[in-house]
Amino acid sequence: MKKIILFVGLMAALSFQVKAQQGLKEGDKAPLFNGVDQNGKTVSLKNALKTHRSVVLFFYRGQWCPYCNKHIKELQDSLGLLTGKDAYVIGVTPETKENIDKTIKKTNAGFSIVQDKDDAIMKAYNVNFVMDEATFTKYKGYGINLEDNNGNTRHTLPVPATYIIDRSGKIKYVHFDPNYQKRASVKVLLSKL
Template sequence: MKNFQSIVMIILFSITSVFSQEKEILEKYGITVNTLQEGLKEGEQAYTFKAKDQNGETFDLKKALKKGPVVLNFYRGSWCPYCTKHLKNVQDSLSLIEATGATFIAVTPELADGNLELAKKKGFTFDIVEDSKLEIMNGYKVTFDVNEGYQEMLKKYERDLTKINAIKRATLPIPATYIISQDGTILKRHYDPNYKVRMSVKETLSVLENI
């Protein structure tokens, strides 16, 4: 009996230790752990939406899917160097993505003015839409509230999320990527709380070329 109790205690300690380590890592990435959503999964139906792009035109996911698959990317904002680097890689290979019949769309909580400025500065020709009420982010379950420590760090660099974001809240998406088939099924997703890790263009093209 004592041996059994000891084993149970060891297991419980291990689980608690792993959770504590995971929580610490997530908090390092600016995540308030109890607000983190788990993201839509592969095989589930994509959340459809209409939203204004950087040019004030309406992007309609349902209409885009009638033309071909859609690559949907969530990014934190123009202030994030990891986001802009990833989007630059996409732009450099955009012709290859579009050659598969696919559409690439980027979604951010940032104000539309910031999106337009970013597109002009970096030469982005794909649509960037402002998720002004977090409806798209919540639809794909990629939302989290930014913890106070990370907010204060960003403010030192004059990046106040309560001013940059359209909804005036310090809320961000996991920088996830979803590849959606024409019937609205999520074929592939990249979901990683580590904002330094993204779905590569090579992997994106591999999926698209095999649809």
């Protein structure tokens, strides 16, 4: 129990670091990107928008984050409802392929999850932030090593944000909240599709 309380405290401290990030806004043109998903398939936002009415794009921190796993599981559990509205779901994370596989094992995610190896997608959507050294050290003390999880030393994470992008490439819904506990509900996503 003590470990959980300390973890929640650490996550709260981290949420204060990201208040400067703004994310993109409704009506903005969504930056195009390409990436490779967990199955080795090239995922292109441009191509997804050509073949689907919309894309649900979300950013998550890693397999170590229980709130991320809960959100991914909810998306997976409602995937039929989302795809029934001709939406294509894409997750973006800085974590390595091996850790994406752990996320999938924990959540049974069946949609595309793309590793943002160089943080380019997070930067394009203005959801990236760098964890300070003190917080990184505290996380590491609790068994969360971003360097191992992400395969680099940048200590970059995304604000957990969700965007719905319409066929024209415009962002028509944004959930952006530095509070790591708050995520876009499937009910809201379905109402915006």
